[in-house]
Amino acid sequence: MKAFQRPNELPRSRLYSLVPCEVGTLWTECFTSYLNRLGWTHHVSPRAMVVQEVVPYLAKSQEISGTTYRWIGALSRGSAMNVNGAGSLALEWLEVLGQLTQRSDLHLLTLSGWIGNLSSVGHLRTCPTWCPICYAEWQEHELCIYQPLLWLFKVVTICPKHHRLLENHCPHCQKQQSVIALSTRPGHCTQCDRWLGSSHDGEPPSQMTEELSSWQRWVVQVLEELRVASGTGALQWECFFTHLGQGMTRATVTWDQLERFTGIKKHVLLPWFDLSKTPSLETILKLCYVCEVTPLQVMKGEITSLVEVLQRGRPSQPPIHRHARPTVDLDRCRELIYAVLDGREKPMSQNQLCKVLGCGHHKLQHFFPEERTSIIQKAREYRKQQDRQRIAKTHEQVRQAVFSLHAQGIYPSLHKVQSFLLAGVMLQPEARETWHAILRELGIES
Ligand SMILES: [Zn+2]
Ligand SMILES: [Zn+2]
Numbered sequence: 001m002k003a004f005q006r007p008n009e010l011p012r013s014r015l016y017s018l019v020p021c022e023v024g025t026l027w028t029e030c031f032t033s034y035l036n037r038l039g040w041t042h043h044v045s046p047r048a049m050v051v052q053e054v055v056p057y058l059a060k061s062q063e064i065s066g067t068t069y070r071w072i073g074a075l076s077r078g079s080a081m082n083v084n085g086a087g088s089l090a091l092e093w094l095e096v097l098g099q100l101t102q103r104s105d106l107h108l109l110t111l112s113g114w115i116g117n118l119s120s121v122g123h124l125r126t127c128p129t130w131c132p133i134c135y136a137e138w139q140e141h142e143l144c145i146y147q148p149l150l151w152l153f154k155v156v157t158i159c160p161k162h163h164r165l166l167e168n169h170c171p172h173c174q175k176q177q178s179v180i181a182l183s184t185r186p187g188h189c190t191q192c193d194r195w196l197g198s199s200h201d202g203e204p205p206s207q208m209t210e211e212l213s214s215w216q217r218w219v220v221q222v223l224e225e226l227r228v229a230s231g232t233g234a235l236q237w238e239c240f241f242t243h244l245g246q247g248m249t250r251a252t253v254t255w256d257q258l259e260r261f262t263g264i265k266k267h268v269l270l271p272w273f274d275l276s277k278t279p280s281l282e283t284i285l286k287l288c289y290v291c292e293v294t295p296l297q298v299m300k301g302e303i304t305s306l307v308e309v310l311q312r313g314r315p316s317q318p319p320i321h322r323h324a325r326p327t328v329d330l331d332r333c334r335e336l337i338y339a340v341l342d343g344r345e346k347p348m349s350q351n352q353l354c355k356v357l358g359c360g361h362h363k364l365q366h367f368f369p370e371e372r373t374s375i376i377q378k379a380r381e382y383r384k385q386q387d388r389q390r391i392a393k394t395h396e397q398v399r400q401a402v403f404s405l406h407a408q409g410i411y412p413s414l415h416k417v418q419s420f421l422l423a424g425v426m427l428q429p430e431a432r433e434t435w436h437a438i439l440r441e442l443g444i445e446s
Contacts, residue, residue, distance in 0.1 A: 116235025135197030
């Protein structure tokens, strides 16, 4: 097995010491955005750069995948997003990148520089989101185009600057974005390479309720408060849970009362206090929002107002439930469905459509019953057509490979033919059928 070099054996400053964007501010760049920009600065595919320059130095690459090549797929989706987190994976990447770039500030691009020692799971999205207006403005002013860490928090759903929902599907190909790009340029779709910025906001007002807007304003203020506090020393969340428990005792509030007050189930709340399970940042923020305190106030033991609010027994604002999330936007659904049916957009399966629209099958069936049937039919025909094209292409490739070998006087064995083609092609039954047919045609096989 290949011996993995540890960071202390790394060549020093093997990569450019690229300066991260807006480091030390609310708009701090995230670590994976930095990795992408580092690749582009070196004029190479960010994913190839990571696989060649970073992965070989990670001890975990052995444990996780057994081979570095498996990382290539993992880098496009969720597991790569953990590199922005506060767990051991992120720490290892930071150590390696810190040495390769000779930078000491890269920890500020991950959650460890923001939320301290809160358990690292469940705070970040699995795919990147973006604000098209931010991208368009940065391009217009010739500023760096990057992804702020703020956009990756699950709890942040709108752009704090433009008060519009963050996007998570490309408007052109409807696909989600890779975390570490294979190629493409900043601000361009990692799947279809088209520009993701837009200078005008086509979002219907129904998407943005006053409730969502005020919740999100508060969320961003609180995250900024946590980030600034993290700068003076890592946050210790044990104090938060201890002080919250003390607040409940002083207000003589029972678990059932806290459940009714916050809208968070007792069985979710209870494990927080013996630290057997730490909650997601989103749940902590929902609790604090309705209790009219910030997590930092509770952490510091400033709980007088918390006690008063709990004693009042009735929150002045309703708990943040799922209805505070954007509801299904029927106009957007209709527009996309008809674009698919008219052929302006590529056919997509019912699952893909629901994912893009953020609704379930039952909602699609309820609002667009006939269109749903046509969409499914169209996707089925499209799949069949793609299968036919794939088979025809395989047929042609096998044919060319066999004829080429035969002309050189080499026996066109399965193995030899396979060496001309993409891995695994000759495992397909139709490829083998073609191979036999051509051997018969050439009189090699009877
Ligand atoms: Zn924006
Ligand atoms: Zn796209």
